[in-house]
Amino acid sequence: MMKTNDSLADIISEMKKAESILFLTHVTMDGDTAGSAAALCRAMLSLGKTAHIYTGESFPLNLKFLDFEGFIREHSMLLEEYDLVMTVDCSDMSRFDKRMDLYNRGKLSVNIDHHATNDYYADLNYVEADAPAAGEIVYKLIRESGIEADVKTAEALYTAIVTDTGQFQYNTTTSGTHRIAAELLEAGIDLNYISVNLFQTVRKESYILRAKVLETMEFLENDRFVIAFADRNMFNETGCMPEDSDGISELLRNIESVEVSSMAKEISDGVYKISFRSKNDIDVSKLASGFGGGGHRKASGCTIRGNREKVKALLYPEVTKLFMSSDL
Amino acid sequence: MMKTNDSLADIISEMKKAESILFLTHVTMDGDTAGSAAALCRAMLSLGKTAHIYTGESFPLNLKFLDFEGFIREHSMLLEEYDLVMTVDCSDMSRFDKRMDLYNRGKLSVNIDHHATNDYYADLNYVEADAPAAGEIVYKLIRESGIEADVKTAEALYTAIVTDTGQFQYNTTTSGTHRIAAELLEAGIDLNYISVNLFQTVRKESYILRAKVLETMEFLENDRFVIAFADRNMFNETGCMPEDSDGISELLRNIESVEVSSMAKEISDGVYKISFRSKNDIDVSKLASGFGGGGHRKASGCTIRGNREKVKALLYPEVTKLFMSSDL
Numbered sequence: 300m301m302k303t304n305d306s307l308a309d310i311i312s313e314m315k316k317a318e319s320i321l322f323l324t325h326v327t328m329d330g331d332t333a334g335s336a337a338a339l340c341r342a343m344l345s346l347g348k349t350a351h352i353y354t355g356e357s358f359p360l361n362l363k364f365l366d367f368e369g370f371i372r373e374h375s376m377l378l379e380e381y382d383l384v385m386t387v388d389c390s391d392m393s394r395f396d397k398r399m400d401l402y403n404r405g406k407l408s409v410n411i412d413h414h415a416t417n418d419y420y421a422d423l424n425y426v427e428a429d430a431p432a433a434g435e436i437v438y439k440l441i442r443e444s445g446i447e448a449d450v451k452t453a454e455a456l457y458t459a460i461v462t463d464t465g466q467f468q469y470n471t472t473t474s475g476t477h478r479i480a481a482e483l484l485e486a487g488i489d490l491n492y493i494s495v496n497l498f499q500t501v502r503k504e505s506y507i508l509r510a511k512v513l514e515t516m517e518f519l520e521n522d523r524f525v526i527a528f529a530d531r532n533m534f535n536e537t538g539c540m541p542e543d544s545d546g547i548s549e550l551l552r553n554i555e556s557v558e559v560s561s562m563a564k565e566i567s568d569g570v571y572k573i574s575f576r577s578k579n580d581i582d583v584s585k586l587a588s589g590f591g592g593g594g595h596r597k598a599s600g601c602t603i604r605g606n607r608e609k610v611k612a613l614l615y616p617e618v619t620k621l622f623m624s625s626d627l
Numbered sequence: 628m629m630k631t632n633d634s635l636a637d638i639i640s641e642m643k644k645a646e647s648i649l650f651l652t653h654v655t656m657d658g659d660t661a662g663s664a665a666a667l668c669r670a671m672l673s674l675g676k677t678a679h680i681y682t683g684e685s686f687p688l689n690l691k692f693l694d695f696e697g698f699i700r701e702h703s704m705l706l707e708e709y710d711l712v713m714t715v716d717c718s719d720m721s722r723f724d725k726r727m728d729l730y731n732r733g734k735l736s737v738n739i740d741h742h743a744t745n746d747y748y749a750d751l752n753y754v755e756a757d758a759p760a761a762g763e764i765v766y767k768l769i770r771e772s773g774i775e776a777d778v779k780t781a782e783a784l785y786t787a788i789v790t791d792t793g794q795f796q797y798n799t800t801t802s803g804t805h806r807i808a809a810e811l812l813e814a815g816i817d818l819n820y821i822s823v824n825l826f827q828t829v830r831k832e833s834y835i836l837r838a839k840v841l842e843t844m845e846f847l848e849n850d851r852f853v854i855a856f857a858d859r860n861m862f863n864e865t866g867c868m869p870e871d872s873d874g875i876s877e878l879l880r881n882i883e884s885v886e887v888s889s890m891a892k893e894i895s896d897g898v899y900k901i902s903f904r905s906k907n908d909i910d911v912s913k914l915a916s917g918f919g920g921g922g923h924r925k926a927s928g929c930t931i932r933g934n935r936e937k938v939k940a941l942l943y944p945e946v947t948k949l950f951m952s953s954d955l
Contacts, residue, residue: 360883466794467808468826470819474809480795481802481809491798491907498796499906500883503850506841513838522831555688555828578827 305423310409311444313423317382319349322369323402324387325394328354330462330497332388333362335411335437337455339385340369342446353377355398359542364496365455381405386421388433390414411436431471434459438479453486454493462497505543508533512547512562519615520622522556526614528571528607529564541566548576559583559618563603563610571610574600581625589617633751638737639772641751645710647677650697651730652715653722656682658790658825660716661690663739663765665783667713668697670774681705683726687870692824693783709733714749716761718742739764759799762787766807781814782821790825833871836861840875840890847943848950850884854942856899856935857892869894876904887911887946891931891938899938902928909953917945 314320320343324332336352343350351371358366371377384405389395390412395402402408410421413436415428430436438456441448448456460480464472467480484490508529515528529544537543541564551560558578563571573590575583575598582596590613592601603610642648648671652660664680671678679699686694699705712733717723718740723730730736738749741764743756758764766784769776776784788808792800795808812818836857843856857872865871869892879888886906891899901918903911903926910924918941920929931938 461795466796467789468794468818468822470822472812472818474812477805477809477812481805484800484802484805490796490800494796494798495906499881499885501881503846503853503882503884506844506879506882510838510841513834513841516834518831525831551834553827553829554831554834556831557827578823 302417302419302424302426304425304427307425307440307443310411310423310425311440313383313407313409314343314385314444315346317348317407319378319381320351320383320385321377321381321401321405322350322352322385322387323389323395323398324352324354325389326356326396328356328359328362329388330362330365331432331434331459333358333365334455334457334459334462335387335433337365337367337369338434338437338441338448338452338459339387341367341452341455342441342444342448344369345446345449349378351377351381353398353401355395360502361497361500362458364492365458367451367455377401377404379404383407383409385409385411387411387437388413390417392420411440429471429473431469431473431476432460432463434463435476435479438483448486450487453483454488457483457488457493458497461493502539502543504538508537508539508543509547511537512544516551517611519618522554523558523622524561524618525551525554525557525559526561526563527551528610529562530607531565531568534565541572548574552576552578559586559621561614563607565607569604569606571603571605571607572600573603573610573614574598581621583621586617586621590614630745630747630752630754632753632755635753635768635771638739638751638753639768641711641735641737642671642713642772643674645676645735647706647709648679648711648713649705649709649729649733650678650680650713650715651717651723651726652680652682653717654684654724656684656687656690657716658690658693659760659762659787661686661693662783662785662787662790663715663761665693665695665697666762666765666769666776666780666787667715669695669780669783670769670772670776672697673774673777677706679705679709681726681729683723688830689825689828690786692820693786695779695783705729705732707732711735711737713737713739715739715765716741718745720748739768757799759797759801759804760788760791762791763804763807766811776814778815781811782816785811785816786821786825789821830867830871832866836865836867836871837875839865840872844879845939847946850882851886851950852889852946853879853882853885853887854889854891854939855879856938857890858935859893859896862893869900876902880904880906887914887949889942891935893935897932897934899931899933899935900928901931901938901942902926909949911949914945914949918942 322336340350408421410424412426413430417426548562560576563573566572577583577597584599587599587601590601650664668678736749738752740754741758745754876890888904891901894900905911905925912927915927915929918929
């Protein structure tokens with residue numbers, strides 16, 4: 300498949316021609332996919348179009364504030380056919396897999412994304428692998444379209460960018476990203492409101508869980524590797540779900556000596572989902588792929604069946620091998 | 628005392644005239660005071676001046692990367708007299724109290740700050756209470772001076788701004804702040820290097836402490852108030868210092884239901900230093916001032932003598948009163 304971008308101008312022209320548009324977000328909704336879809340949907344609504352977003356899942360607590368007009372809860376409220384179906388932040392069709400029937404309701408499909416692995420699955424494709432967030436591409440698209448962005452559109456775009464850049468800390472962040480943030484602030488967004496919603500909506504129970512998880516920390520390789528565990532009984536005791544332990548791998552990577560951090564969650568009885576994060580140069584995709592998982596150099600994951608002891612017995616020798624090969 | 632700003636132009640002119648300059652940071656060094664001083668010092672060194680910074684304390688782990696030329700370790704290496712002594716991010720003289728003798732070694736003193744409470748103690752004063760960081764004022768000063776800022780100067784300025792804005796999340800952040808960040812990125816700073824240093828240098832022991840602290844969480848007022856404790860024995864058991872529990876109040880404020888978070892650290896036997904953080908409208912300076920402390924609406928602190936039970940017995944009724952008055 301040729302990976303050639305269509306022009307934003309052509310995409311804008313199709314959007315303006317369409318009377319009805321459906322936006323699809325990726326599974327395990329995040330700020331970038333939800334914010335990008337919300338912004339585009341508002342832009343289309345402002346032109347008097349019929350515009351819908353269908354996520355197929357409920358909003359996480361920290362994104363509920365983005366639940367603007369356009370997000371459709373009931374499958375039955377959707378149209379049988381749309382002039383355009385547009386996906387945001389979806390590198391391939393598996394990202395909206397269970398909604399393939401909806402994707403096929405579009406007379407034309409458009410794919411807007413920022414993943415280098417995007418496989419250009421749609422009729423029109425626009426992928427910028429350098430963009431730190433799909434929201435940054437959507438910002439450009441809306442600006443080029445000449446559509447006036449209201450405050451809520453600006454809030455959605457800011458949300459997409461601030462979440463996918465790790466609050467402007469990931470090194471995908473450029474001066475252009477900051478200039479866009481400046482313009483979004485000038486559009487009148489309420490920074491405190493967005494920040495409180497995005498980052499200050501942690502469930503109380505998840506901190507109780509976090510205390511228990513931190514107590515399980517084990518260090519290997521002169522404290523350069525750390526792993527922590529969240530077993531089923533810990534979820535049950537604290538009234539937490541596996542997603543309440545999201546973010547702990549990143550937290551553990553913040554330890555000074557740590558080069559690779561890892562978090563093992565027992566997502567169902569005897570099944571551990573394990574995530575790996577790398578601080579600098581060690582490639583953790585190797586660790587994950589050894590167990591049938593995958594990912595990138597700095598973030599990867601896999602699944603291992605067994606109890607905590609079995610996970611350790613299988614994983615620790617591979618960690619040692621990884622550090623040995625990285626030390627060469 | 629009249630609170631009238633001198634002009635940046637006058638301050639720049641004095642800096643250019645001076646042959647020797649000493650910069651003073653505030654006690655309990657943070658990214659803003661250290662970054663601002665480092666940037667100004669480098670600017671002066673680039674003009675061939677004798678420029679020193681004396682902090683009177685060691686660098687916290689996450690700021691060690693700022694330890695550029697100019698930072699003087701040995702008191703005896705300082706000059707007997709400086710043409711100029713300049714303080715950064717110090718709202719009053721108590722902020723560099725133990726170095727008053729050094730402040731007095733200046734023929735002329737300059738005070739650059741962004742605290743509304745600044746009492747204009749120096750010969751020349753420039754205070755911008757709206758600036759989210761002293762570093763933002765220093766950025767303007769260096770730009771106005773026409774001095775070429777090198778990459779390390781840009782890194783120091785970025786550090787000042789990113790730390791004092793809470794990664795651009797505090798609502799003191801403006802579009803101007805983002806435009807400055809854009810220019811600093813364009814100056815070639817290494818974002819990953821700075822981020823890893825600032826935010827990924829947590830001591831392993833401090834996470835072991837954090838687990839214990841989170842287990843002490845107590846909720847009042849329908850989960851709108853939370854407090855956690857770090858007692859002496861917890862520091863001893865984990866090999867931590869009180870500063871290893873820094874940031875936990877802010878962490879606790881991230882809980883969805885919480886309006887006011889609090890952290891009580893036993894800084895010496897039977898002496899608890901208590902910090903308060905407010906999420907939205909509740910004014911926590913009232914809570915602190917009732918115990919002889921002080922601070923701002925959203926961040927305050929006080930000291931209470933006694934054991935953990937006594938702290939609770941004294942504090943909890945005041946918390947209830949605060950919420951009752953806020954509910955009116």
